Every structure is written in structure tokens, then in C-alpha cells.
Amino acid sequence: VKFIGEQQASIKEITDDLISKWKSQHGINLAITARFGHMHSLLVFADDSPTFESLLDPNRWPRTLKEADLEVKVPRQSPPEYSLIIQQFHRNWNEDEWLTELQHRYVSLYKLTRMRVKDGSLLNAVRADFKSIDEVKTLIRSGKINVGSMIHPVKPYHLPLRINKCLKCLRHDHTTKSCSQPRLCPRCAAEHSLEHGCPNHERCINCGSGDHISGHSACPIVQEKRRALVEQAKRKRAELLVLAERQHHYNYQERDYPALINHNLSHSSSHISHQPVGSSQRSYAQATLNQREQAPKQNIEHVLSSFLDKMERRLDEFSSRLSSQLCDIEKKINVYSDRQLEMENIINELILPSIQELSRIVSQSSKNRNKLLPLLYELSDHQKRIGIETLQECCWTWNFHDLSNFWQQHYRQPEVPTTCLSMLHYNIRNFYSNQVDLIEMVNIHSPTIISLNELGTVVPKKLIKQLLFSYNVYIKEGTNAHGGVVLAVNNRLKCQLIEINEPNIVAVRIIIEGQQIVVASIYSPPTEQLPLTTLTTLLNVSKNIVITGDLNAKHPDWGCPQVNTKGRILANWLNNHNLNVLNAGTKTSLRSNTTIDLVISSEIPETSDSQSLPYTGSDHLPIFTKFFRLNVLIDKFLVPRTYWKLYSSLLIVLHGQFQAEQEIALSNSTNTFNWFLMFEQFLAALKLRVTEWKEVKQKRPSISPSLRILLRHKHYLQNRYRHSKYEEDRLRLRSWNLLVKQEFRALRQRSWEHFISKVASPSPSTFWSTVKKLNKKKSIDFSALTDGNTVHRSPEDIVKCLNLHFTERHSQPLLNMLDILDKDADELWKLYSLADKEDIKLVSSQSDLQFSEQEIKNTIRSLKNKNSSGFDQVSNKMIKLLPAHYHVLLTHAYNELFRAAHWGKEWKMARTICLNKSDNPAPTTSQLRPISMLPTFNCGNRKPYQQRYATATKLRERLAPTA
Template sequence: MYDLSDIQKQIGIETLHDCCWTCSISELSSYWQQQYRQPEISCKCMSLLHYNIRHFYSNQAELIDMVNVFSPNIISLNELGTTIPKKIINQLLFSYNVYLKEGTNSHGDVVLAVDKRLSCQQIEINEPNLIAVRIRIDNQRFVVASIYSPPTEQLPLTTMTKLVSEAKNVIIAGDLNAKHPDWGCLQVNTKGRKLANWLIQHNLSVLNSGIKSSLRSNTTIDLVISGEIPETSESKSLSYTGSDHLPILTKFFRLNVLMDKHLVPRTYWKIYSSILTVLIDQFKDEQENYSNSANSTHNWFLILEQFLAALKLRVTIWKEVKRKRPSISPSLQVLLRHKHYLQNRYRHSRFEEDRLRLRSWNVTVKREFQALKQRSWEQFISNVASPNPSSFWRTVKKLNKKKSVDFSAVTEANITHKSPVDIVKCLSHHFTERHSLSSLNMTNTLDKEADELWKLFSSADTNDIELVLTQSDLKFNEQDVKNTIRSLKNKSSSGFDQLSNKMIKLLPTHYHGMLTHAYNVLFRYAHWGKEWKMARTICLNKSDNPAPTTNQLRPISMLPTFSKIYERLFLIRFNSWSSKMNILPLQ
């Protein structure tokens, strides 16, 4: 207890106090699971940031600052200044799903970035300067698009009409270069007249009407268009002047999303093991109270599973932390901000002195970024050349590891299932057929003998099975249980039992004797409870398609941990028996 912090000591004392109640272990476990489960994350209104960034490399520090300060759920970028590799934008906006579309002029491309906590799917549009996605917000389907319309080109009204027909709710953000008094412009142009008529026709509104978005003139040419009622939203321009366009931040008060914070659990494993050491006698008495029947022993396992899962919750505290982390160091951000200051100063003054300062500072910034790349490369080479194999493979794995694409729909027989209920039904039907029992060929001698042997075992009397297994020397010892637990990978994932490998590996050694006795009872009765046959299954997408077919999904099943230990113990005895009887040939 001396090496524990004050908060750890407090949690340990309170946990022991709870254990002194005159209630059963099951009742105490149920209380802890209800009282100390993961708290819910509060919500906030959805926000969208539109920014005609003009020059991506020059203004990326401002973009990072906006993301850190305002945490928008959706980011729309126009006029990147040049063609930017998607990999660069992904590194900058690492907590967003980034979608990129090429532009038609020298000013660059269009980007739409969506928070990874929002379920989204890109809409295939074969048109430059326009990118669109489908998003689910508050169980509603939205179409969100980022559009850049150069001054000399027509508005893509035909494509915009198709987007409106895609979903009942639509949000369009972009520099449309359309001027009209309806959204606060002093002048009107042809694009403005056409856009105004189109908005009336589709019952849409400009949410940032009257808000200045250009530093070159007192006008509004960057627009946020939606079917949302303007009174349920708030738009404002942000005071970032790296570009000649002001960023527009729009909040949608009717749409709620999770806050830009996530809960991180901190489990005090020392307290977890200490509490279990204190309660060893109580669990021994609990085991003795149960008879040596298979069902009662299996119920003892279920009680132990529930208590271990509840104890882990009891010694866990949850902390709210920000999800964001800067992709470049604070010192480099300061250098970039000062460069923008010098850039704006020279833009307004045009003095030769300011030009020279900007030029020398720009050389310094480039040199620092080159040094950063050099250090990163040297670190990478050092890890690759490391004599430590784990360091080598950990580094190489990052090069080849491809992140699984989230899917929001499943395709089967050319039918796309989109709702969660339909997806579950489709996957259940597919995997039931895929893993159904294979039919036996009764003309095959081996299949026929296997079928007859299975029928013979199935008709055997329970007492006969118990008698044979009682007299058998195929019993587990405590060392078998220790070795099996030691062989488990130190993973934190769990199935429906909410029990991870790590939690079992942290059991005090006194529990190994109880587990050995309990497993031998189950083995004596050839019992395998139905709860241990239920697996929690997660499907990973093996393709880049957000609506993959069922054959493109990789299912991962997580069985209860005590079930996996029982299976490995049985395999040890089965291998011993098969070797002793000389059944399997040497290979």
C-alpha cells in the first residue's frame, strides 16, 4: 500500500468497504456494474467550417489553430493553391476522413473533411471542383458538399439538383462567386440570379447571409446553404487573415453530435489484484457451497466472471481528454504564424524592407521543416536497423498496415442494406449459411464410421460417461492451468463476458487451484455451458468499398476467456491421449 497514491488508497478502502456489505457476490457485482459503468459523453451542436484557404502550405498553421480552437465536425476547403497530395492533408487532419477532388484552374482542389466519429460515405460524382458525402447525424441522413465555382465558369446547378434529390437534408458550402442582395451583397451578377432562383425552387436558405467573407471587397461570396431554418443556426466569420477570404463557422443547434472529447479509462490493476487476494477465502467458501455437479460448477464460473468484470469497473476512473494532438511542434507553429504576419505586412505595405524580412524568414521556416523531415527519416532508419526484432517489425508493420475502411452498408445479391437492423439480419443469414454443418456422404467409409460413432456417443448414459471420466487419468493439474493462463496473449479485448486476457493473467496464484478443481469437475461431466459457446463477432472490411459485399468482410470472434482456457486444457489432454494411444501419425 506504500507505493499507492492517495486516490488509489481511497478507491481501495472504498472497495473493501463495499465488500463488507451483507450481500452476495452476485448482488455486489450487479451494483458495481450499474454504479460504475462508463459515463456517457455529452453532446454539442454540429459545426461546419468553410475556408477558402487560397494557399494550403502557407496557411496550414491557421487551419490547425482553427481546428484546435473550434473543433468543427465538418471542414470544407477551397482553392488549395496547388495540387496537394491527400497523404499530406490526412496527416494534418488526422482525426477526420478526408475527401479530395481536383480543380479546373491553377488555384487547386476541393477538400471535404468529416469527423471520424460521424458515419459517412462518399458520393461518386465525375465532376471537378465538387465533392460530396452522405452523413448520418441524429439518425438523419444528410448530404454534405463542398463546391468551388471559378468566376469564369457556370454554377453546377444540375449536379446540385441531383444532390438535393439524394436526401431530404442537404448542406452545401463553397466559394460560388455568386453575388445577390438576398445574401447581403451590394451587387448582383448572373451566377447570383441563377443561384437565387435555384434556392427558391428547392426551398433552401443561405445561412451566413450578410456576413463578410472577402478581404478584397465588402461582399459575401463564400456561402453555406442548407434546408435548415436560419433561426436554428448561427454563422460568423473568423478573424484569420492568412488568405484573402475569411473562414466561415456555422453551428447547427438542431443537430447534436458527440463532444470533441473522449473518455479514457484508467484502471488501477494493483488494487484489482490486491482486492482479489483479500477475497480468496470468500471465493473458496463460495465454491464449497456449490455441489460438485456440472451445472453448479459452471454457475460458479459465471459468478466469478461477473465479479471480475465488475471489480475492474470499480477500480477504474474515467477522464475526459481532448482528442486533438498537434501534427507539428509548437515551435514550428510559432514560426509559421510569424511568417503569416510578415506576409500580410508586406501585402499591405509593399516596402522593400518588409519583402527582405519575409524572404529571410521564409528561408528559416523551410530550413526548420527540412530538419524535421531529416530527423524523422533518421529515426525511421534507426528503428529499421535496430537489432531488436520487435522494434524492426513494429516499424515495418506501419508501412504495410492498411486501416480497415468503415462500412455503413452491406451489399448482398445486388441489394444494399443500409439500416442497422437490415445489416444484422443480412450478416446473420450469410454466416449461418457459410458455417452450416456440412452434409455427410454415407457412401464414404470414413463419413459413415464417424456418423455411427457420433450416434453411439450421443446415446451414451450420463452416468456411464461420468464413471469413465472419473477413472481416467486425463485430469488437469494446477501447473497446466498456470501454463495455459501464461500462454494467453496480453490483450484487453473481451467478449460478452467482459473479461479480457489481461484480467485473467492478473489473478493471484491462489485462484489457480480453485480453477483447476472447477475445470476438472466440468471435464468429468463432459460439460460445456451454452454461455461459453457465444462469441462476440466484429466484422472488418477487407475492401475500400464503404458498402462491401458479405464475402469482403472478415469476421473476428471473441469467445469468453474461461472458455478459451478450457479449450486449451482439453487440447493438452487430447494430444496426450492421442499420443499415448498412437492414433495420430508423427508429422
């Protein structure tokens, strides 16, 4: 309430007058609280919803309060309790048209607002604002609303999370009360007087954009902070759910709270003696007095004479020791005086000049520090510490080349943690009876590969996949009632199924450390022959092979006391193909002292370890084997986290030093190119310096942290019930499982709505980038290359074959001398080949080919935002993040290179990556897709010239007819 005239009444007098007038005019008792605000205006707060709804109508207000005219300003937006979300409201519908129709049915409805996603595209939902909270509660309770002749679901409306913003400097990392910065204009983020408004354009101080004010919901900084707060709220909710579920069930543990046994306490206390203290003290004094009385009497004169003799001897020893120490002290004083003279000479000749140099470096460091601190204002404390440490290292006496080498050696990517390949083979005999033992073995030993024989019955693949959810499962039926084999490979290990049209055998092809390995699981019943033909075929696929299974073959070579026909045949086949039994002598059967479950491999037994596990649910013991020579990256990954904003801030501070280096280098074209090489090396090293490597268990989590917390608690309840089998644990698991399913259904619904909104986006790029993911096919790694009838398997042979292929593919074209253009080009090339290099430089120096800063800036802006890099280790993203000051430096350097016509060999090399376009792990050269990654600065050098050349060509074609 703003008073037009002067108001001298107190708050109580004004509110009493308002309440009495409202009661007399409208018959409503107001429940309000009021206080004075800016410019002596009255702020009125409603204590309940009827009062708030009554005060919202400006026509109900009296014209005067305490004989003073007033002006009422109602809130622009009602509280969120007065709004709801209408879902399935088509994005093509007009809100204003439907508002008029809905107001006939819902009288208090006064506004419809279309909901939008982060990128600004429309959603199939609107926010409906009402003047009556009762009507909103009724609609939410029913869960639906009538829109025309259709029923639409509704849900409550919640305000977006509020992002804290300082009202002085307009930043988000502190409050207004703690800010010591000057007050900025909320519109243009500049420091000027606000008395006459702001004529400047809108500008955000946080992201630097010029299309919104600071703190606007479209600001990427605000959106990023809001996403973090939303995720934090979800995680907090999940943790509270887990905590509440645990608090409902208290488990008494006797070992944590042992009971007190009273009879032991009373028994032990009965043995305590209660002798008085005084009696013990009197007995000790009496004993001491008796000893003194019984001691022999000594002559006092004899005692004094012996004491004086001792004192004289000690004084003589002390005087001789003191004189020797004084001599030693004099010698040391002489030595120290000589050393002092030497130190004075060193200080004057070396230390004082070094101190002067260090003071210069410290002053330069303090200047750079003062430049850097404002740029680090919004960064975290950890990033600030990295920035200041990096700046201190830059202020050492090293040049940029030595500093880059230091960073590349000390901050390169750490070695990725690896673990040895492990395999679990288990003749499970009956899958349903012994699946609990299988789960326990997998949880304890975490094998990379699991082999199962004799499932006992037909088991659906879906059931095994649910049990071994982190493995790729391959299954093959058996020839008898209890046959069948399963091979499960950890889904973080790249593998491919080998097609075998034979029962009781399944094989896959995996790639470990660049080499191809075949892994097979086989069950051979006692009455059937060994599938040696199939095994020989697998050996032809790869010499590196691992075969495991129940082969029912007995032979003394692997520790069996008997020998049978299958054992003799298998022993001969192993000798012919140089294969080894890794678990020789390990008992695998509980019915006899034999080894019939075998682990056969091209690896030698010294580089592996096989042991049987103590699980007796089946009549076969499981075998766990480790291959120490084969390392796999399964458990953990190293993920880089680069602080790009710190990267740009440091480059801003170091701009002056690079400018000074360039001024020195511009005197010679070779030095200019060397400046480019130095700049490339420094950018690559700086990126390593501001990068930290985090060790994670999963590279890209597919679900949010809040859902992972709920799922982790479900696994805890699942394992608890498997061990206890209590009805209470079963009910807890069931209720929690329902909650997790509900959360996942909501996640799928949100993901689908997000996907559909992107498909329906009016932007073609958004549409195609979304649809492309549906048919995106992952490239299969290859470890061999097929060239005609030859298969190259070693890396040296593969590289040699590719080199020959691309050399022939990109060989020099043959010139047709009958063609005038080819003939002129050949003559011109011969002319330039015979010319002197100095003459070429002289002609180039007189050329008027000069590129402007805007052309270089446009070239950098046109680069795609990629992180991949070639031999120069500089990516497009690193170039695009260069501050604007560096565009001038690059323009001068490029013009100098064009003037001198000098490009080094480093810009004429490309790093080529070949991707497999087929499903064959040994593709031909025509089935490869080569991707060449050129030096990034060479692209910036080449594109402006190509644009100038294209412009000149178009101009010549346009002028040709007139000529």
C-alpha cells in the first residue's frame, strides 16, 4: 500500500482502520500482519488463504486509510499453492482461447502459462493460476480437469529452486551481506548511477552474454546451479528414505550391548578386603624404624674424610676436562672465522645477485597474482589453489619450453589400474538348486568370465541374465536332459559370439591389450566323443585360446589315477597343438579322486593360478583360475576433469609474456614458426596442468545418484534376505522393491518426454541429432587385417599393410599433357622448382595478402567443438577457448608465415585413426573408415587462404563473361 499524501499514523492504527472498514463493507474478518517498507509504503501480509484471496481484489480496498489516500499494488504472481499443472495440453493449442472457455467452468481461473524446457522448446503442459485455493485443492484431489470435452491429468505446481544472488555484485557464490564489492546495475552489470535508470543493453556478469540480465533463468550458470541443487535434493530425499526405512526396524545385537550379570558383580565385590588405611601406614613406619635400629653404627669422622677425598678427585678431573674443552673451542673459533670469510665472499658474489633476481620474479608473480585473483572470483577454492600454484610455476626462471616439458612429465595421464583376467568354471549340476552358491562366488571373487556346465534343465536366458546382470550371457542347449552350457563375460570387456552349430559348446572372441583371445565352454557327456574338430576350428580363429569345461577325460598328465579313451585322445591333441592344462592335479569331483573339469589354454601354468573352491552343492567342485599375464581394465576407470575456465583465466594473465616472445620471433620466419610450436606445446601442457584424473568405477552412470542410493539399499535388503530368510526381511524387500520400481517408471516417463520434446523441436539440428541416436551403431574393434588371402595379426604387419594401402590410394595423380590445364600446372611447378628460395621469399614479402583479425576470429569460431587432437595435442576446443587478446597475436603470426611462405614439417603430418565399418573383427582395408586429425593451427592457417581463394574464384567467374 503506497500512500499518496503524508501519513503520520502508526502501523497499529492503520491496520485497525483497515480491518474495521473491511468488516463493515464486506463482512470479512481480516487476519493480517503489516510493516513499513521502502519509501514509507505499507507491506500487508495475509495470515490465511481467505484473507489473501479477499485482499487480491483491488476494487475492494477503501480509498483512504486514516484520512490518507492510497494506491494498492497486488502481487504479480500468486503463491505456488494457487497454481497447478495441466498435463497433455497440446503444444499447438492457444492458451488464451482455452482460458476463455475454461473460465466458464472454473470461475477463479485467471491465467494459463505454457511450460518450457531448458532450451526454450514448448512442453505439452501449462500452468493454471487460480484465485481460490479451495478450487485448486479440489482439482488436485480429483487428479483431473475438464478441458473442453476431454479429461486431462493435473498435478501440483512447485516453484523452481531459488538460486542465491548477491544484490550488489549480482554473483551467485555469496550473500549480499558478506559482499564487499561496489553495487552494479542489475540491467547492464556496470557500475554507474541508477538515479535516472539504465540506457544500456542487458548483460549478464556471470556468463558474459548480452541477451539477458544477471540471474535470469536462461543464464547457463543459473541452469547449471539449478541442476546441481535439483540433483542434491534428489540425493537428500533418497538418503532420507533409506534412513527412515532403517529406523523403522531396530535389530538388537548382543555383542554390541551385552547384558549386565548382577550375581557376578556381587560375588566379586564380596572378596574385597576392608582393612583401614591407618593400620597399613603404621606397619610400614614400624618396619622402617626397626631396620634403622638394626643397622651397624658408623664413625662420623671416617665418613667426612672419604667425602673430601672424592670431592678433590672430582675437582681435578673437572679442571683438566675444562682446559681441554677451552683448547677445542679456540680451534673451532678459528675454523668458523675462516668459514665466515668464505660465506661473506659467497654472499657478495652469488646470493645478493640471486636475491635481486628473485625479488624481480616475486614482483612479477605478485603482479600476475593480482591479475589472476579477479578472474578466479567464481571458481572453487580448489581451482583457486591450482591457479595460484600454476602461476607461481610460470614465474620461475624457466622459459616456456622447459616449463611445458616439466608439466608434460609430471601431470600426464596416470597409469590405468588393471586387474588380471580371471575365470570361474562350475559344473552346477542343477541351476535352480545351486544358484545361491553361484551368486556368493561371484560376489566374493568377481570373475571376469563365468563358465557353467550341466544346468540340469532348460533355464531361460532371461533368468540367467537377471541373475548375472553385469555380464553378457551366452547359452547353448545340451544333448541330454541335464546338459547345456553357459558362458558369461563381463559387460565391460568387449566380446563377440562365435557361431557354432553344435550343442554343449559356446565360444566368444574377446580382445585384451590388442590381442584376440578365444574363450570356450564345453560339456562332453561320458558317452559322447570329444568335439576336437570344433576345437581345431577355434584354434584357427586365434592361437590364444582358453577352453574350460567338464570333458569327462581322464589321464595321468593332469593328475588322474586312471586313464580312459577320451583322455588318451585329448592328451594327444593337446601335445600336437602345444596346449596346457592349467589345473593339473586339482581335484574337481566329489565322487572320485579325479580331475575331469579342465582349464586348457595356450598360456603356461607358471603364469596362472588355479584352485578349487569349497562349495559342495554340486558333485563337482568349482574352479577359479587367474591369468597373470592378461590384464583387463574392468574394475575402475580414469576420467579426466579439466577446469576450462581456469585454463582461459591463466591464458589471460600470460598474454603479455606471449606477446613479448612473439615480438622477438617476428624478426625471422623460422622463429615465427617456432613460436607457433612453442605455443602449441604450452597449450597442451597447460591443459594437462589444469586437468585432474578421477578414479571411478563406471565411466558413464546411466541413472542418477539418487536412484543409485535407492538401488544400493535394495541390494542390501536382497542380500540380507538371502542369508536370513526371515519373513520380516522379505516384507521389507518387497515394499522397497515397489518403491524402486515406481521411481524407475517415473525416470522412464521423464526420459521419454524429454526425448519426444527433442524430436518435436522446430530446430532441424536438434531433431537430427536426436533421431541419429536411434540407428547409431558402435564400431567393432579389430585386432587383425585381411589382405586378400593373408590375415595380418601383429601390430607391425597391420601398420605396414595400412601404410602401403594409403600410399597407393593417395599417390600422385598422373598428368595428361594433352590437357591444357595439366600442362600449364606442370610447367608452373617446374618453374617454381628451379627458382631460388630467396627469390620466392622476396616475391611473397611484396605480396599484399594480409588477413584481418576478424577473419582469424571467424575461422576459430567455425571450428567444431571437438576434444580430439593430432600429433600437436591441441584440440579445437582449446583454440576456441583462447581469450580474444590472442586473436591479434595469431593474426600477426599467420601473416608473417604467409609473407615468408614458410611452413614446417610438423604441420604436414596427420594422425590417422581407422574405424571398422563392418562386423568382422578382421576387416579388409576397404572396410575401414580413416579419420585424419590435422594439426589444429594448420587448419587456422589453411581456412582463411581457402576462403580468399574461393572468393577470388567466384569473382573471376562473375567477371569472365563481361571480359
